Amino acid sequence: MDYAAGQAINLLRPGRHDAQGYINHLLAAGRKPAGVQLKVAAASCLYRALRWAGATDADPFRDTRVPKDRTPGIIKRPPYTEDELADVLEHADVHVKFLLFLTAHAGLRISEALALRWADLDEQARHLLVRSGKGRKARVVAISTSLARAARHYRGLYGPGGPEHTDGRRTTPHDHLFRYGHMMTARYHAQKAFGAAGVPFRGFHPGRKYAGTRLLRQIKDFGRVAAHLGHESVDTTRRGYAQLAADDLKDDLSSW
Template sequence: MSLVRSDAPLALAQLSDPALRVRAVEAASTYDAEGLVQLTLAYLLAASRKGARGSPKTRAAYALAVRDFVAWARENGVSLLRPGRRDGGRYVAHLQLRPSRGRGRSGSLAAATVAQYVAGVRALYRALRWAGATEAQPFEEAHVPPDPTPGIVKNPPYGEEIDAVLGHCDPRLAALLLLCAHGGLRVGEALGVRAEDFQGGLLTVRGKGGKVRRVPLSRRARAALAGLSPAGPDGALFEWTYAQAAYRLRRAFREAGCGHAWRGFHAARKHSGTRLYRATQDFTRVSLFLGHSSVDTTRRYVAVEEGDVAAEVEGF
C-alpha cells in the first residue's frame, strides 16, 4: 500500500500519531518516493506555524531532492530508517561527482545545487522523526562544501535592463515587474497581490511563514497598480502561475534586446535591495523592506560596489 497516493498532505498531517507512524514506516521500508514526498510536505505544512512551510518553489525543490535520494538509497542498499553513520556523507560525495548535464562550468553539480538537495533530504529526515518512524540523522555531520562564488556574483541584480524591458510589457506585466524591482517583492508575493492590498500608497504583503508587512511603493509602481482592474473574482490582480509569468517576462526581455540578461524574478528583487542600500547605506532598513528575518540574508541580496569605502579610507 502506498503512503498517500490519494491523500493530500493536509489529510496526512491530521492522522493520529500511530497511523502516521505506520504510514511513514511503510513508505520508508518500501522506498515509496512519492509517499515520502507527501510525508515531507505534510511535515512542512504542520510546521508552518513556525514559518517552516517554505515557498512553492522550495517545496518543489525538496520534492525533487527526496525522489533523488530515495532512488539513490534503493540502488545502493541504504536503509532509509536505519542508515549507516557514513551514508549521509556518501550521498553528498555522490552529488558532488554527478555530471551537471552541461549546465555547470566544471561539468559537475554546482555547490549551491548540492546544498539544495541536501536541504531537501534533511527535511525528509525531520519529517520521519516527526512521524515517529526513526531517530536517524544521517546528515547531521555530513559536510556540504560552501559555494565559493557568492550568489550576488552568480546572479547579480538587474540594472538598466528594468527600464528597457518595461517598454515591452503590457500594463499588467509591467506592474508585476515593478512590484519585484521597485517593491522588492518575491514573485510569489507579487502574484498574490489583490486590489484591496493597495491603499494609501502602501502595499500589504503576505510573505513567508504568514508574515505580513507594509511596503511603500515607488511613484511608477503606484501608478501601475492604480491602472489595473482585478483579473479574477477574488480581487487578484494576476491570474498567472509562476511559469506563465516567467514566460511573459522572458519574452519581453528578448523583445527589448536583453534576452540573455533574463535571470529570473529574484534578480529584480535584488535590484530593489541594491538600490535601496545605496540610498540608505543601512542593511537593517533594507532587511525590513524585503521582509527578511535576518540581516545576514539581506547582505546576499545587495551588490556592493568595489571601492565603496574609498572615500572613507582616503584620510587614514
C-alpha cells in the same frame, strides 16, 4: 558509474574512503559545491534503495563532507541591471510592466505580488500591504513614486469600475490585481517581454535583488533593506540580496 569503473570500485562493497574520494574528484574537476551536493544526494538515494532491496549494507556517504560554497548568492545569481529592466519595460504589456515594478521597486516575491488585492494597494499613501509573506507574515511596504504612478494607471484600466473590469471582457478577478492565477502563467508572459527585449529571463527573483541592491546603495542600512524585502534575518539580505559597491567607502576615506 564511470568513476567507479575507472577506480575499480565495487559499488556494493565500497572501501572506507571511496565515497570521499569521489567527492574530492568532482571538486578537483571544477564542480561547484552545490552541484557536488546534488550528486551526493543522488548517490545516497541509490544506496538507500540498494539497502532496502537487500543488495548491500553499505552507507558510504553517511560521513562524507562537501565544503560549503562561500561565494555570496548575489554574486552567483546577480540582480537585473538598470539597463536590462529599462529595455524589458519598453517591450512589456501593462500587466508584465506593473508586475516588474512590484518586484524591482517594492521588492515583492512573485507569490506576494500575484496575491495582491485592490484593497491592499494605496497608491495615494504610497504603500501596499502584503497579507501573507514568507512564514505567513504580513508587512506594509513603501512604494516608489514611479510605482505609485504605474499603480494609478493600472487601476484606471483594470481596477473596479475600470474599462477592462466592467465591459464583459474582464481579465482580472474582481478583487485581485492580476489576471494570472499561477506563477507559471506570469512567467510565460514575462519571458515573452524579456525575449522581445533581448534580455535573458532569469526568473523574478533578480528583480527583487535589484530592489535590495539599489536601496542598500542609497541608504546603506542592511536592517531597513531587510525590512523592505521581508527578511527575518539581516544575514539573508547580506548573503543573497544586496551588496554595497566595492568602492563604497572611498568618499568616507577621502579625508584620512
